[in-house]
Amino acid sequence: MSRTYLWHCRLWPRPRSLALSLVAFVALSGTREVDAHPIHTTLAQLTYDATSRTVVVSLRVFADDFAIAVGRHSGVTPAPDHSVSAAAAHQYLRSTFLLADARGRLLPLEWNGARRSGDVVWLTLRAQWGGAPRDMRVLSALLFEVHADQVNIVQSTLSGKGTSALFTRGDRARALR
Numbered sequence: 001m002s003r004t005y006l007w008h009c010r011l012w013p014r015p016r017s018l019a020l021s022l023v024a025f026v027a028l029s030g031t032r033e034v035d036a037h038p039i040h041t042t043l044a045q046l047t048y049d050a051t052s053r054t055v056v057v058s059l060r061v062f063a064d065d066f067a068i069a070v071g072r073h074s075g076v077t078p079a080p081d082h083s084v085s086a087a088a089a090h091q092y093l094r095s096t097f098l099l100a101d102a103r104g105r106l107l108p109l110e111w112n113g114a115r116r117s118g119d120v121v122w123l124t125l126r127a128q129w130g131g132a133p134r135d136m137r138v139l140s141a142l143l144f145e146v147h148a149d150q151v152n153i154v155q156s157t158l159s160g161k162g163t164s165a166l167f168t169r170g171d172r173a174r175a176l177r
Contacts, residue, residue, distance in 0.1 A: 133158035
């Protein structure tokens with residue numbers, strides 16, 4: 001084979017590869033609004049303020065998925081813009097995002113507000129915590145009732161070092177060490 005032929009083969013895709021690429025492009029470019037984010041995930045960031053003995057939880061969720069879940073939980077149809085009341089959001093979060101001590105006693109989560117940025121909502125919760133950060137147990141079960149492939153990420157700096165955990169349907173609370 002000549003060098004020109006080899007160079008040409010690397011530069012231009014084979015017809016089959018090109019056809020598959022075009023099919024994939026057409027299929028993906030025609031996504032509906034409902035399929036706007038094919039990855040079903042939430043992110044929770046936990047920080048600990050030793051002075052006030054407070055754990056701050058910042059949760060990032062997609063507004064449309066969160067509205068569906070809150071609506072199902074509260075029995076109220078979500079607004080067309082996917083907004084939900086603070087009371088309904090807090091009630092849903094208290095049943096799906098749990099912080100507990102080493103013995104399994106739940107910490108009361110206080111609502112600290114929500115901020116919307118486009119398709120994403122940032123929700124903030126606070127909890128008083130007098131124990132050692134390494135003894136806290138966490139469960140993030142948000143949106144499992146909405147998507148079978150839901151994955152929830154929890155990142156923590158509770159014990160001074162960064163740790164992460166993934167939660168999928170059926171997982172139990174666990175320590176972030």
